[in-house]
Amino acid sequence: MTDKPVSHNPLPNKERAKLPRQRVPEQDPCVRAHNFLEVNLGFPPEQARQESLRCIECPKPGCIEQCPVSVNVRAVIDLILAGDYLGAASKVREDNALPAITGRVCPVEDQCEAGCVLGKKGEPVGIAYLERFVADWERETGQFGSPVSAPPTGKKVGLIGSGPASLACAGDLIQMGHQVHVFEALHELGGVLVYGIPEFRLPKEIVHHEINVLRRRGVVFETNVVVGKTVTIDELVNDEGFDAIFIATGAGLPRFLNVPGEHFNGVYSANEFLTRVNLMRAYRFPEYDEPLYPCKDRDVIVVGGGNTAMDAVRSALRLGAKSASIYYRRTEKEMPARVEEVHHAKDEGVHFEMLVNPVEFFGDEKGNLTSVKCIRQELGEPDESGRRSPVPIKGSEFVVPCQVAIIAAGTSANPLIQSTTPGLAVTKRGYIQANDDTLATSKPGVFAGGDIVTGGATVILAMGAGRKAAKAIDAYLKGTPEPNVQEKASTVSAD
Amino acid sequence: MFEIVEARPLARNIKLFVIKAPRIAKKQKPGQFIIVRLDDSGERIPLTIADADPKAGTITICVQAIGKTTMLMNMLETGDSILDVVGPLGKPSEIEQFGTTVVVSGSVGTAMAYPTARELKRAGNKVVSIVGARSKDLLVLEDEVRAVSDETYVLTDDGTYGEKGLVTERLKKILESGKVDYVLAVGPIPMMRAVANLTGPLGIKTIVSLNSIMVDGTGMCGGCRVLVNNKSQFACVDGPDFDASEVNFDVLMQRNNMYREQERQSIELLQADPEAELRKLRESNEQHACALEAAMSEVTR
Numbered sequence: 028m029t030d031k032p033v034s035h036n037p038l039p040n041k042e043r044a045k046l047p048r049q050r051v052p053e054q055d056p057c058v059r060a061h062n063f064l065e066v067n068l069g070f071p072p073e074q075a076r077q078e079s080l081r082c083i084e085c086p087k088p089g090c091i092e093q094c095p096v097s098v099n100v101r102a103v104i105d106l107i108l109a110g111d112y113l114g115a116a117s118k119v120r121e122d123n124a125l126p127a128i129t130g131r132v133c134p135v136e137d138q139c140e141a142g143c144v145l146g147k148k149g150e151p152v153g154i155a156y157l158e159r160f161v162a163d164w165e166r167e168t169g170q171f172g173s174p175v176s177a178p179p180t181g182k183k184v185g186l187i188g189s190g191p192a193s194l195a196c197a198g199d200l201i202q203m204g205h206q207v208h209v210f211e212a213l214h215e216l217g218g219v220l221v222y223g224i225p226e227f228r229l230p231k232e233i234v235h236h237e238i239n240v241l242r243r244r245g246v247v248f249e250t251n252v253v254v255g256k257t258v259t260i261d262e263l264v265n266d267e268g269f270d271a272i273f274i275a276t277g278a279g280l281p282r283f284l285n286v287p288g289e290h291f292n293g294v295y296s297a298n299e300f301l302t303r304v305n306l307m308r309a310y311r312f313p314e315y316d317e318p319l320y321p322c323k324d325r326d327v328i329v330v331g332g333g334n335t336a337m338d339a340v341r342s343a344l345r346l347g348a349k350s351a352s353i354y355y356r357r358t359e360k361e362m363p364a365r366v367e368e369v370h371h372a373k374d375e376g377v378h379f380e381m382l383v384n385p386v387e388f389f390g391d392e393k394g395n396l397t398s399v400k401c402i403r404q405e406l407g408e409p410d411e412s413g414r415r416s417p418v419p420i421k422g423s424e425f426v427v428p429c430q431v432a433i434i435a436a437g438t439s440a441n442p443l444i445q446s447t448t449p450g451l452a453v454t455k456r457g458y459i460q461a462n463d464d465t466l467a468t469s470k471p472g473v474f475a476g477g478d479i480v481t482g483g484a485t486v487i488l489a490m491g492a493g494r495k496a497a498k499a500i501d502a503y504l505k506g507t508p509e510p511n512v513q514e515k516a517s518t519v520s521a522d
Numbered sequence: 523m524f525e526i527v528e529a530r531p532l533a534r535n536i537k538l539f540v541i542k543a544p545r546i547a548k549k550q551k552p553g554q555f556i557i558v559r560l561d562d563s564g565e566r567i568p569l570t571i572a573d574a575d576p577k578a579g580t581i582t583i584c585v586q587a588i589g590k591t592t593m594l595m596n597m598l599e600t601g602d603s604i605l606d607v608v609g610p611l612g613k614p615s616e617i618e619q620f621g622t623t624v625v626v627s628g629s630v631g632t633a634m635a636y637p638t639a640r641e642l643k644r645a646g647n648k649v650v651s652i653v654g655a656r657s658k659d660l661l662v663l664e665d666e667v668r669a670v671s672d673e674t675y676v677l678t679d680d681g682t683y684g685e686k687g688l689v690t691e692r693l694k695k696i697l698e699s700g701k702v703d704y705v706l707a708v709g710p711i712p713m714m715r716a717v718a719n720l721t722g723p724l725g726i727k728t729i730v731s732l733n734s735i736m737v738d739g740t741g742m743c744g745g746c747r748v749l750v751n752n753k754s755q756f757a758c759v760d761g762p763d764f765d766a767s768e769v770n771f772d773v774l775m776q777r778n779n780m781y782r783e784q785e786r787q788s789i790e791l792l793q794a795d796p797e798a799e800l801r802k803l804r805e806s807n808e809q810h811a812c813a814l815e816a817a818m819s820e821v822t823r
Binding site: 252443 | 545546549559563564565566590591605606607608609610611737738739740741742743744745747749754756759772773776777779780781784785787788791
């Protein structure tokens, strides 16, 4: 639905659909494969306008329906056509606290752009590029249409973790007039946005900017606090006077393959590899102290098919790998990574090996990785996730040389908070149980959302959870709490 | 930012730091560690907590200069600041009434074993301490250890102080002369392995504190994984204390050597101009404090 009765689009609908989708300028693949600068360069204003002209202004916009935080895409596009970019940015911010980030990392082909009618016959409107355009314009011109906050309520909310769920929650809560205090275990704020997603996909400067915006609005951030170790949830509530808590600690422990040889030097979890490269800036060693096992002139394989795997393999390439390959146990069709990331990886020269699984790693006498034995697989019956499960083909083993192997096989729940918070119910896989609608946990006043509830998911879904929690926390603090987990539990967990 | 309220040399290349860290001081227990990052370009390294004063809000750590970060850290003085300190991390040491306990430590490992020895004594155990070092000038906290031990043996490899010999030789004599119920060994990997080889066949409960390479210290990266009972365990959250008889010391040693080449390179760069590196650290931390203040004081538009 739109709140703009008058359209700023001068073209008749028929002509709009004929316009080709604008190609976003990118760094040349041959160049970018050797640097950590951003790949997508973003639309200049004229291209943003051209792309906006393609919107046919559906009476029931599928793009809004399919957005996890229901950004009013249609109104945003019309504001772009009116030339009111700051207004467009404010419009996005009504529903999305981190537009410069989601405009870069959202899996739009499954969300807003999947809902675009144009996509049925041709290509959908480039909604993410437009969102990014208005957010970048706002930041680069130094303007910010800060929403006005409600009068102070005197209530204090503690947010655990500073990733996308927490940041979205913080933005809404501060606007509702509550005091917000964010605790982060690492030394830098942003969670997965800074330790996980590489610079070439999401420059850290953008994350810092969004955090500074929240800081200016009054959110207090405290780094170097591992809740569960440095302080417990109960201590925050009983000793430090927090009226409500939102747990958004993210993905947790890395999964390994549990095959022989995973302890050899050169075998990394994707979490560790990316943390060293991104958070610790190991790609700039020795200017930065944190070392990284060298990828230069070596064969690097990455096991997995998600966005994390793509981030790792493309980072390895930029670190000078002789070859950088994705080894995935299913086929390209089943890969959970965003289509754009897969395309980018291919353009840059990443090799894809489908339907294979490592069964053993080999090392030399010093314990340094030298090769990996894999087995080929075929797809069998669908598993619980609906995807066809891979079945090993007997006798198909083969050995390939590799000196660095990165395991991106997902994560499991980190028990740090669960094990130190009496009364907090968890699923059988250790994720925190939370009500689907309110994200209330079994412990009164304690809410939870994002990957620590759902298992590994996306930035935008975590942000959706953060906003949902803010609404429920506000209701709880005003004395109109919604039902908690005992009545309705969410036990969604990821593959 | 975490202020150093006291910095004092203890021995050659070993320095004691008292750091203002109220949250950690309040929560820490013997056996736990912190992770520090000196400045914006620093790496994250784990350091065992040697002592704490919850009232003063301070923790004490002892640092031996072996890599770039520890060398640079040991150039810091009272009044300097460390950018990041996080903890307490890891599981606390298991303190029970075991009976007769032997605490074996080597060099700076003594600072890590000391708080556990103290708690073992407090819990009613007989505590026999064996403190070793390569040479006299590497010995630390001897008086503190003596104060909490029923018997204390001090050894140096070169005989410059105490008995001449290895801690394991002394341990062997103790094991031969009477019943021992519990052994804790903290120090270089070869020493811990040698202790495990002595006590393992006798079935004596033996705990070692492992010094794996870590990044986050909360279980997120898995870099500190060690083979324990042939299964992968994370030293940061499952340890750092493990049953010595189950630890694969070869893999621990191999993984701790993983960045040897880079470590050498970093040390060379530091040693080329240590004063410049120290100045850079101090300037960077000062800038950091100013930037944060500026961000906080900006008014909402």
